[in-house]
Amino acid sequence: MDAQLLTFVFVGISFSLYIGIAIWSRAKSTSDFYIADKGVNPIANGMATAADWMSAASFISMAGLISFLGKDGSVYLMGWTGGYVLLALLLAPYLRKFGQYTVPDFIGTRYYSDAARLVAVLCLIFISFTYIAGQMRGVGIVFSRFLEVDIELGVIIGMGIVFFYAVLGGMKGITYTQVAQYCVLIFAYMVPAIFISILITNNPIPQLGFGDQINGSSVYLLDKLDQLHFELGFDPYTSNSKSTIDVFFITAALMFGTAGLPHVIVRFFTVPKVSDARKSAGYALVFIALLYTTAPAVSAFARVNFIESVQEVNYDEAPNWFKNWEQIGLIVWTDKNDDGKINYSSGTALKGAKPNYNDKIGSYGQRLVTNENDLSNPNEVYIDRDIMVLANPEIAKLPNWVIALVAAGALAAALSTAAGLLLVISASISHDLMKKTLMPKINDRQELLFARTAAAVAIIVAGVFGIYPPGFVAQVVAFAFGLAASTIFPVLFLGIFYKRLNKEGAIAGMLSGLIVTSSYIIFFKFINPELNTAENWIFGISPEGFGFLGMFINFGTAIFVSAFFKAPPQRVYDLVEDIRKP
Numbered sequence: 001m002d003a004q005l006l007t008f009v010f011v012g013i014s015f016s017l018y019i020g021i022a023i024w025s026r027a028k029s030t031s032d033f034y035i036a037d038k039g040v041n042p043i044a045n046g047m048a049t050a051a052d053w054m055s056a057a058s059f060i061s062m063a064g065l066i067s068f069l070g071k072d073g074s075v076y077l078m079g080w081t082g083g084y085v086l087l088a089l090l091l092a093p094y095l096r097k098f099g100q101y102t103v104p105d106f107i108g109t110r111y112y113s114d115a116a117r118l119v120a121v122l123c124l125i126f127i128s129f130t131y132i133a134g135q136m137r138g139v140g141i142v143f144s145r146f147l148e149v150d151i152e153l154g155v156i157i158g159m160g161i162v163f164f165y166a167v168l169g170g171m172k173g174i175t176y177t178q179v180a181q182y183c184v185l186i187f188a189y190m191v192p193a194i195f196i197s198i199l200i201t202n203n204p205i206p207q208l209g210f211g212d213q214i215n216g217s218s219v220y221l222l223d224k225l226d227q228l229h230f231e232l233g234f235d236p237y238t239s240n241s242k243s244t245i246d247v248f249f250i251t252a253a254l255m256f257g258t259a260g261l262p263h264v265i266v267r268f269f270t271v272p273k274v275s276d277a278r279k280s281a282g283y284a285l286v287f288i289a290l291l292y293t294t295a296p297a298v299s300a301f302a303r304v305n306f307i308e309s310v311q312e313v314n315y316d317e318a319p320n321w322f323k324n325w326e327q328i329g330l331i332v333w334t335d336k337n338d339d340g341k342i343n344y345s346s347g348t349a350l351k352g353a354k355p356n357y358n359d360k361i362g363s364y365g366q367r368l369v370t371n372e373n374d375l376s377n378p379n380e381v382y383i384d385r386d387i388m389v390l391a392n393p394e395i396a397k398l399p400n401w402v403i404a405l406v407a408a409g410a411l412a413a414a415l416s417t418a419a420g421l422l423l424v425i426s427a428s429i430s431h432d433l434m435k436k437t438l439m440p441k442i443n444d445r446q447e448l449l450f451a452r453t454a455a456a457v458a459i460i461v462a463g464v465f466g467i468y469p470p471g472f473v474a475q476v477v478a479f480a481f482g483l484a485a486s487t488i489f490p491v492l493f494l495g496i497f498y499k500r501l502n503k504e505g506a507i508a509g510m511l512s513g514l515i516v517t518s519s520y521i522i523f524f525k526f527i528n529p530e531l532n533t534a535e536n537w538i539f540g541i542s543p544e545g546f547g548f549l550g551m552f553i554n555f556g557t558a559i560f561v562s563a564f565f566k567a568p569p570q571r572v573y574d575l576v577e578d579i580r581k582p
Helices: 003-024 030-038 042-053 056-098 103-110 114-146 151-201 221-232 244-259 262-269 274-292 295-310 320-327 385-395 400-438 444-467 473-497 503-527 543-562 570-580
Strands: 331-333 357-361 367-369 381-383
Touching: 003 151, 003 400, 030 151, 030 262, 030 400, 030 444, 042 151, 042 262, 042 274, 042 400, 056 103, 056 114, 056 244, 056 262, 056 274, 056 295, 056 385, 056 400, 056 473, 056 570, 103 114, 103 262, 103 400, 103 473, 103 570, 114 151, 114 262, 114 385, 114 400, 114 444, 114 473, 114 503, 151 274, 151 295, 151 385, 151 400, 151 444, 221 295, 244 473, 244 543, 262 274, 262 400, 262 473, 295 385, 320 331, 320 385, 385 400, 400 444, 473 503, 473 543, 473 570, 503 543
Parallel strands: none
Antiparallel strands: 331 381, 357 367
């Protein structure tokens, strides 16, 4: 059976499972819709949290980034993993003790202010839509490659599936769907990793194969990668190219951003007791570690296989996967020296950030682009980093069923996070904006209708972002982390551990973090990308790491402004004391 037919079968079975779970766990009340009626078992919540957390960025893009960035890509591993530890230790148990539905609910109550609640809703929607763009883009890429449809149509199919189980089941439906999605995605990630580890190093454990010798040779895998990089003009795979301060700030922004992500925080509201929140955090860490400790090995395997399978190969004899990805516009070969051979090396193949296809075919059968060649270097290959994990089984010539399994796993990862984000957006609008602020007299049934309508609208907006994404999946997601670090994390942390912080300080802090961080990122990423170099950055901090500085601006502004206004009322002091008790 060919890979495409198998992909239809695997994806069809997994989608049927998700839809079946959504029907079985249909939300009947706002409590079901927002927090699954606080009835989720800690182990199930740990698996759902892991699926919620391991998005398209983790499954599809992270290994691709590490594969191209080498040691510099480790900032994503350290930042995302460390952030989860911060969340589990500093915020999750206390927010579960608070016992309400949403993050803005906590902020609105703790800071006794509807204005603070609304600012939190604004920040949360901004973060969630930024994050969800990457997920929907990942869905589109998987569909376009493995089901041979346009990326745009792939995004629309993904929107339809998420619409069904998120709108119907709410948090209850999403939770049990995410449990199934975790099983699918982790199996899909580990199986090809084990296969390729055996093929390259004869070691069945990828984490150990990463540091092992090449099969039939005394050369270690990383030494071989360094040698290949040297021959092709790249920096050594195991070296750093980023400055120490930038690595530190990016890692910190990802850590504190993780701890401020609303769709992860809200998962801890679904368990019966505070102690269950701690247990589910522990289970989630174990489930997440399985994928995160495997990613560096997958990256290295993919890098070696990619270089060896295309370098100095005649285009006519190029492997099928190369031409398949070229057909959907994620690989470009431009024959700079007109020798008919693929030459992959350091430097950019084309001028411009993205290839622009003109629907013409070159003399060797390759797709042509309107971009001018970048003649400052000999590299002839443009490759979208997001395809490395998806293409990895094909590059390694694994069986078709493994290729189909990876497609199903990637879709599970992207859809699980997208669904969690959509629920956060819909809950913020229906509960915090409508019920708590604008229309406090609506009943439970009306609020549920608002929640489902908001989820439907959010899916449409997310789909538009997925079709017109502002960057690579992981880069877009990095934007969301910077904003979460500079807006949500400080106000939650101070809300629990600094009783003197009042509503004026909290609002000023969130707004300052949001404005400063988003301005910096938008300026360098979207308005003047040609200036996005180390010599132009403030203190040498890249846009990916600026959220950490934005977080301190938030902290400083909040505490400074707070000092000029009245202290919070006694009931807020009592509330903070209560949620601190174990």
